[in-house]
Structure formats: C-alpha cells, structure tokens
Amino acid sequence: MSLRHIALIAERDYLENVRTKGFWFSLLALPVLLLALAALPAVILSSQSVDARWTVVDRSGWLTDRLLLDLTSTDMRLLLTALAADDAAAMLSDGQTGKLADAVELLNEDQVEQLVRDAAPLAAALLRDGGTVNTAGNMTEEFADFFIDRRPLIKELTPEASLVRFPYVASPAANEAELAEAIERDALLGYFVIPDDPVADTDDALYVTASLTNPELPRWFGREITRLVRAQRLAEENLDAATVAFISRPVGLTTVALSDDGTTAEATLAETVSQWAPAALVYLLWIAIFSVSQMLLTSTIEEKTNKLVELLLSSVSARELMLGKIIGIALTGTTVVLIWSAALALLLLSLPTLLGNAELDFSGLISNPVYLVSFCLYFVLGYLFYGSLLAAVGSMCSTLKEAQTLMLPIQLFLFLPLIVMIPIARDPDGTLAVVLSYVPPLTPFVMTNRAASPPDWLTYLLTSALMIASIWLMLRLAARVFERGALAGESPATFRRLFQALRR
Amino acid sequence: MANSAASLTNVSKAFSGNPAVDDVSLSVPAGSVFGVIGRNGAGKSTSLRILLGIVTPDSGSASVLNGQDPRQAKGQLGYLPEERGLYRKMRVLDVAMYFGRLKGMNRSDARHRAKTLLDRFELAEQSSSKVETLSKGMAQKLQLICTLIHQPELLVLDEPFSGLDPVNINLVQTVIHEHRTAGSTVILSTHIMDQAERLCDEVVLIDAGKVQLAGSIDAVTAATEPRLRVVFDGPAADWSTLPGVAESRLQGTGEVELTLTQSADIQALIRHLNESISLREFTIARQSLQNVFLAQTDRRL
Numbered sequence: 167m168s169l170r171h172i173a174l175i176a177e178r179d180y181l182e183n184v185r186t187k188g189f190w191f192s193l194l195a196l197p198v199l200l201l202a203l204a205a206l207p208a209v210i211l212s213s214q215s216v217d218a219r220w221t222v223v224d225r226s227g228w229l230t231d232r233l234l235l236d237l238t239s240t241d242m243r244l245l246l247t248a249l250a251a252d253d254a255a256a257m258l259s260d261g262q263t264g265k266l267a268d269a270v271e272l273l274n275e276d277q278v279e280q281l282v283r284d285a286a287p288l289a290a291a292l293l294r295d296g297g298t299v300n301t302a303g304n305m306t307e308e309f310a311d312f313f314i315d316r317r318p319l320i321k322e323l324t325p326e327a328s329l330v331r332f333p334y335v336a337s338p339a340a341n342e343a344e345l346a347e348a349i350e351r352d353a354l355l356g357y358f359v360i361p362d363d364p365v366a367d368t369d370d371a372l373y374v375t376a377s378l379t380n381p382e383l384p385r386w387f388g389r390e391i392t393r394l395v396r397a398q399r400l401a402e403e404n405l406d407a408a409t410v411a412f413i414s415r416p417v418g419l420t421t422v423a424l425s426d427d428g429t430t431a432e433a434t435l436a437e438t439v440s441q442w443a444p445a446a447l448v449y450l451l452w453i454a455i456f457s458v459s460q461m462l463l464t465s466t467i468e469e470k471t472n473k474l475v476e477l478l479l480s481s482v483s484a485r486e487l488m489l490g491k492i493i494g495i496a497l498t499g500t501t502v503v504l505i506w507s508a509a510l511a512l513l514l515l516s517l518p519t520l521l522g523n524a525e526l527d528f529s530g531l532i533s534n535p536v537y538l539v540s541f542c543l544y545f546v547l548g549y550l551f552y553g554s555l556l557a558a559v560g561s562m563c564s565t566l567k568e569a570q571t572l573m574l575p576i577q578l579f580l581f582l583p584l585i586v587m588i589p590i591a592r593d594p595d596g597t598l599a600v601v602l603s604y605v606p607p608l609t610p611f612v613m614t615n616r617a618a619s620p621p622d623w624l625t626y627l628l629t630s631a632l633m634i635a636s637i638w639l640m641l642r643l644a645a646r647v648f649e650r651g652a653l654a655g656e657s658p659a660t661f662r663r664l665f666q667a668l669r670r
Numbered sequence: 671m672a673n674s675a676a677s678l679t680n681v682s683k684a685f686s687g688n689p690a691v692d693d694v695s696l697s698v699p700a701g702s703v704f705g706v707i708g709r710n711g712a713g714k715s716t717s718l719r720i721l722l723g724i725v726t727p728d729s730g731s732a733s734v735l736n737g738q739d740p741r742q743a744k745g746q747l748g749y750l751p752e753e754r755g756l757y758r759k760m761r762v763l764d765v766a767m768y769f770g771r772l773k774g775m776n777r778s779d780a781r782h783r784a785k786t787l788l789d790r791f792e793l794a795e796q797s798s799s800k801v802e803t804l805s806k807g808m809a810q811k812l813q814l815i816c817t818l819i820h821q822p823e824l825l826v827l828d829e830p831f832s833g834l835d836p837v838n839i840n841l842v843q844t845v846i847h848e849h850r851t852a853g854s855t856v857i858l859s860t861h862i863m864d865q866a867e868r869l870c871d872e873v874v875l876i877d878a879g880k881v882q883l884a885g886s887i888d889a890v891t892a893a894t895e896p897r898l899r900v901v902f903d904g905p906a907a908d909w910s911t912l913p914g915v916a917e918s919r920l921q922g923t924g925e926v927e928l929t930l931t932q933s934a935d936i937q938a939l940i941r942h943l944n945e946s947i948s949l950r951e952f953t954i955a956r957q958s959l960q961n962v963f964l965a966q967t968d969r970r971l
Contacts, residue, residue, distance in 0.1 A: 171772065174768070174771055174772055175772075178757075178768055182757070182759060182760065185759075186759070472755035472756070472757070472758065473751075473753040473754055473755035474755045474756065474757065476719075476724065476749075476751040476753065476754075477749065477751055477754060477755075477769070477813075477816065478772070479724045480722050480724055480744065480747065480749035480751070480826075481744055481745075481769065481772040481773055482744070482772060483741065
C-alpha cells in the first residue's frame with residue numbers, strides 16, 4: 167500500500183471540498199445559528215418595546231390607577247439607579263439631564279425612595295391622562311417630567327423596565343370601537359378590559375388583539391394585575407401581605423457540589439451546565455460524524471457516477487483510494503469541527519459580557535481536558551468507523567437514492583445514542599452507560615456522554631482498544647466491498663449485492 | 671516470455687457466479703499494437719482490467735513488462751477506460767497533473783509534461799478553466815492526456831474510438847502510431863473490426879469469455895476460407911455445384927462472390943470457370959476481419 171497515493175488522494179479530496187460553497191455553508195451555519203440564538207433574547211426585547219403597546223378599558227375604576235402607579239414606581243427606582251451610575255452623566259448628551267443625573271447621584275437611599283413616592287403619582291397620572299408637566303419647578307416635577315417626556319433615553323438607560331418593554335398608551339375616553347381601529351392601525355398591540363369587580367370576578371378580564379402570536383404582553387399583564395388583585399383581596403380579608411408571603415414561602419433547597427478534594431460549595435450555574443455539557447457534546451459529535459460521513463458518501467457516489475473510479479484504480483489500489491478518500495474527508499470534517507468548536511468556545515466565553523451575567527462563566531467548561539480529549543478522540547474514532555461503513559455503501563451505489571435505501575437500517579440504529587443521551591447524562595455510571603460503552607458503534611457517543619463523571623482510565627483503554635479493533639475490521643470489510651462495488655455497473659445497489667461483496 | 675509486454679495465463683473470473691472470462695490466455699508481443707476484439711459483454715474489458723491489476727482473477731495469472739505483477743507496475747501502464755470521466759470542478763491543468771502524480775511523477779515534472787501535452791492537443795488556452803466548461807471533444811482530449819502524461823510503456827485503450835468525434839478519432843490513431851514507432855506496446859480493445867484490421871499487428875478474439883482466435887491479422891484471416899470474386903458475361907453457372915465452393919453470393923448482374931473451402935484447388939476452379947462460363951475478370955480475396963469475426967461469433971453486428 168502506497169502512503170504517497172493515499173496522501174495524494176486525501177489532498178485532492180480536501181482541497182476540492184474546501185473550495186465548494188457547501189463547505190463554507192456548513193462551516194458558517196453553526197456559528198451563525200449560535201450567534202443568532204445568543205442575540206435572540208435581545209432582539210425579542212427590542213422588538214417588543216416597539217410593538218407591544220397596550221391600554222386598558224377599566225370598569226373597576228381603581229385597578230389601572232394602581233397598576234400604573236406600581237409600574238411607574240418600580241421603573242422609577244430602576245431609572246434612578248441607572249442615573250446614579252458613574253457613567254450615566256457622561257452618557258446623557260444634554261445639559262438638563264446631565265444636571266439631573268448629578269443631582270440624583272447625591273441622593274441617599276431614603277431620599278431616592280421619597281422622590282419615587284412623590285414623583286410616581288404625578289407621572290402615573292400624566293401617563294394615564296396624557297400630557298406633560300407645564301413648568302418643572304422642583305426636583306419631583308422635573309423627574310416626573312423627565313420620566314414621561316424622555317422615553318427614548320429611558321429605553322436606553324433601563325431597557326428592562328416594564329413600561330419600556332410594554333409601553334402604555336393613554337386613552338382617557340377610550341371606547342372599544344376606537345381601540346379596535348387603533349389595533350388595525352398598529353398603534354396598539356392590544357387592549358385589556360377589566361371587569362367591574364376584578365376582586366370577585368376571576369374570569370371576566372379580557373385581552374383583545376389581532377396578533378395571537380405574541381403571548382408576552384398578556385402573560386406579563388396577567389401577572390401584574392393578579393399581584394395587585396391578590397393584594398386587594400388580602401386587604402379586604404384583613405390579612406397582612408407580609409404574613410401571607412411568609413406562610414406561602416417554599417423551603418429553600420440549595421444544591422451543593424462536592425469537588426474532587428472533598429470540599430463542598432454551592433453549585434454555580436456554570437457547574438450545573440458543565441454536568442450537562444457532555445449531552446450537548448454528544449449531539450455535536452453526532453452531527454459532526456454524520457455530516458462528515460455524509461460528505462464521504464456523496465463524494466464516493468459522485469466519483470462513481472462521473473466514471474472516474476476505473477481510471478483511478480488503474481493508478482492506485484481500491485484500498486488506497488478508499489483510505490485516501492476517508493482521510494481527505496476527515497481533514498475537511500476536522501476543519502469544520504475545529505472552527506465550530508472555536509466559535510462555540512468564543513460564544514461561551516463572551517456570554518457573561520453579552521448577557522451581563524457573571525454567573526455564566528464557562529471558561530472552566532471549555533478548558534476541561536476530559537471534555538476536550540473525549541470530543542476529539544471520539545470524533546476521530548467515530549468518523550473512521552462510520553466513514554469506512556459509508557464509503558463501502560457509497561461504492562455500491564450509483565445514486566444518493568440507492569444509498570438512502572442501504573443507509574436506512576444504519577440511520578435507525580443511530581438514533582439510539584440520541585435516545586439514551588439523557589438517561590446516560592443523569593446516570594453516567596449506570597448499567598446502561600457501562601454496557602453501551604462496549605458496543606463499538608455506540609462507544610464514541612456513550613463515552614463522550616459519560617465525561618461529566620469520567621470513567622476510570624481502564625474503561626477508556628478497553629473501550630478505545632475495542633473501538634480501534636472494530637475500525638480495523640470495518641476498514642477491511644469496507645475495502646472488500648469498495649473493491650467490488652467501485653467497479654460494479656449500473657445494476658441497483660441492494661442488500662443482496664452488499665452481502666455478496668462481503669462474502670467474496 | 672521474454673518478448674511479451676503483457677500476458678494472461680489461464681485466467682478465469684466470475685461475478686456473482688457468472689463467468690466473465692474463462693481460462694483465457696494471451697500474450698502481447700512487445701512493441702506491437704495488439705487488438706482485443708469481441709462483442710459487447712464478451713469479456714474484453716474484464717480481461718484488460720485483470721491485465722492492469724484493477725481486478726484480481728479467481729484463478730490464473732497476469733503479468734506485464736518483463737513479468738511484473740500488474741499491481742506493482744501501475745506507474746508504467748497507461749489506461750483509457752471505455753467509460754471515462756473527469757473531475758468536473760477541477761481545473762484542466764490540475765486534473766492532468768493529478769493523474770501524472772498518481773502515476774509517480776513529481777509535481778514539477780507533472781506540471782511540465784501536462785503543459786506540453788495541453789499545448790500539443792491545443793488545450794493550452796483552457797489550462798486554467800474548469801473541466802465542466804470544456805466541450806465534449808476537449809474533454810476527450812484531456813482524458814487522453816491523463817492517460818499519456820506519464821509516458822507509459824504499455825498503453826491500454828478500451829474502446830478508444832467510442833463516442834469520439836472524427837478529429838479525436840484521428841488523434842487517437844496518431845497516438846497509437848507514435849507509440850508503436852517509439853517502441854511502446856499498445857493494447858486496443860474494440861468491436862470495430864476495420865479499425866482493428868488497420869491498426870493492429872495481432873489480435874485475439876474473445877467471445878463468451880473464451881479466446882476463440884489469436885494471431886497476426888494475416889494468420890487470422892488466412893485461417894478462414896478464401897473468397898473468389900468472379901465477373902462474367904452471359905448465363906451464370908450452377909455455383910453451388912462447382913468443386914471447392916462452399917457458398918455463393920450474387921453481387922448483381924454478372925458478378926458473384928464465392929466462398930471457398932479450405933481445401934479448394936483455386937487454379938483448377940478458375941480453369942473450370944473459364945471453360946464453363948464467359949469469364950471476364952476474377953479476384954482472389956482474403957477474408958476481412960469483419961467476416962472472420964462474424965463467422966466466429968455466428969452473429970451480425
């Protein structure tokens with residue numbers, strides 16, 4: 167067997183693959199998808215703040231007032247915190263707001279609370295009835311005016327505020343026909359109808375909208391008015407809200423992670439995710455192995471369809487051709503997987519910054535040697551096993567349709583690692599995990615799945631040895647089929663022909 | 671076989687229990703153009719594949735170029751298969767170089783030789799184009815370049831004229847002549863008999879997986895019944911009763927072609943004709959390879 171031939175075939179297959187549009191598409195698809203998923207919450211948040219406008223037809227006469235006062239107070243507290251931040255004054259372009267920020271920065275906690283108590287009713291009333299403060303004389307009026315008038319700036323400072331995400335539209339003399347028209351004009355996403363006695367009537371509130379695909383607004387509104395109605399019911403029953411809250415408080419259960427050195431510490435989010443990461447790695451491994459093996463299958467069929475095989479076999483042996491192709495496509499796949507992994511690692515590393523949550527620190531997960539080695543080792547072993555299998559299948563087929571028929575039983579079998587993924591992640595040392603680790607076609611997936619609670623080195627050694635022996639056997643059988651299949655004519659590929667080629 | 675460029679010895683091969691070649695032996699003289707003739711499906715391609723080391727025989731042996739195992743001598747063999755394709759997405763120069771390198775050439779030699787051949791076959795302008803942009807005739811030339819790039823000592827052409835345009839037919843014939851002149855050996859598989867007769871020094875006729883005839887063109891055609899073409903005036907004779915005549919075929923008024931038996935005394939027959947009819951002209955003709963082929967396979971193409 168000539169290594170030079172194998173290298174030449176591998177080089178050609180690699181270069182030809184990386185020059186195709188399909189390669190660049192697969193290369194960029196996953197990172198783009200990951201970035202899109204990471205950006206999705208922010209996109210949803212920003213799109214909601216524009217579209218999710220609402221108003222209320224309040225027959226109770228009190229609930230909307232209380233709701234607006236409550237929302238205004240909460241949002242004002244958020245805004246004051248943002249204004250008091252060190253960089254707020256610098257962010258604010260005009261002198262008036264800059265001065266307000268400077269003034270807020272000097273307030274203590276009690277003064278902030280007092281300002282909210284004074285300014286919130288004023289702002290809530292303006293919000294409900296429309297209009298602005300005519301002359302802002304003192305800080306309370308100035309702040310209330312700022313809160314009502316400077317919505318774009320407030321959106322920038324506190325994008326998470328309720329009235330930023332779900333802007334209230336004043337409709338003092340609203341009738342439902344006008345509101346329906348407003349919905350048609352897209353001036354409103356929807357409006358709520360509060361019954362005469364929301365404390366007594368539990369099911370009579372309505373949400374009217376033309377858009378049934380946005381559940382966020384009614385969900386949020388329902389939560390808010392339930393909270394207020396519940397407080398009203400407690401008050402009417404002379405129950406103290408704090409006492410009720412205390413009684414209904416659940417028992418806190420904190421998960422503590424036991425580390426290798428026997429110490430315990432409260433499990434962080436990153437640690438919890440890290441325990442589940444192997445399951446995600448199995449999925450990634452599954453996609454990587456089969457997308458790369460599929461490339462090999464397609465390439466083999468194309469070479470046969472293009473009537474190149476015979477010419478190639480006059481220069482190299484069938485085994486050299488098959489190995490060259492397997493290695494060439496493996497290099498292509500490895501390039502894809504490395505770039506995917508790098509994109510994933512970058513995304514995980516930037517999550518704390520992107521989402522502003524320091525708990526999402528996955529640097530430990532990325533540098534975990536067991537995960538890294540498991541993924542790389544089992545990608546290579548898994549690909550060699552399935553790659554040789556698919557090369558043999560490809561050599562027997564003249565079209566992808568024929569290949570799909572032969573592939574069906576293999577594909578059905580290969581759902582098994584996905585089916586057992588969660589049970590194995592929950593119990594990585596259980597009987598199921600241990601037994602399936604020694605079934606060669608499943609070894610790469612099951613062993614990667616067990617990486618959160620890594621088995622001992624002997625298990626790694628034995629399963630890898632078994633896997634390597636299986637690959638050797640598979641390569642021999644595949645070469646036998648390949649030699650026969652590559653030169654077979656146009657007769658359709660069938661299981662009978664496959665077995666005949668194996669028996670030869 | 672000291673003077674043999676390639677040989678098969680008692681080779682048999684079956685696919686799924688169906689014999690493709692059965693106890694085939696042949697020897698290709700070095701420096702000759704050797705024709706493998708036969709019907710489609712007769713076993714020609716399988717014989718060539720065994721000779722090239724592409725297919726392993728069930729029994730018997732193959733050797734090329736001074737008794738080498740063909741699998742070890744692939745770098746010295748050039749093969750143009752009957753069903754031929756190219757990598758459509760590759761550049762023309764890269765394809766030629768790739769096949770040169772697979773045959774053992776280093777990158778720079780392969781580049782140099784590929785450029786020379788592309789220039790000679792008038793494809794130099796397309797050397798940077800993708801194969802898929804070539805016309806059919808250009809692609810055929812490139813296939814020939816891929817076969818010749820490493821200057822093979824033994825050139826095997828399986829139905830080389832199949833699907834070629836007249837310009838490329840001429841090109842392949844020129845290549846065959848050049849190789850013979852240079853002392854290389856060419857094996858040519860074809861079912862077009864007049865081409866085999868014109869180009870080959872020796873032929874082997876394979877039918878139903880077995881060798882039916884082998885030898886030089888002269889020997890093969892001489893081994894079959896001679897023919898006598900007769901032009902006459904006046905009434906015809908009763909041709910079938912003439913001594914030594916196996917078959918007669920009227921070619922029109924006053925002309926007949928007589929197929930004679932191997933033992934026919936042609937001189938006596940001509941004397942007899944001269945006495946019995948008004949003989950104007952006669953020609954003793956050798957059987958064409960086409961007729962030999964038809965006689966052997968008992969079938970019209």
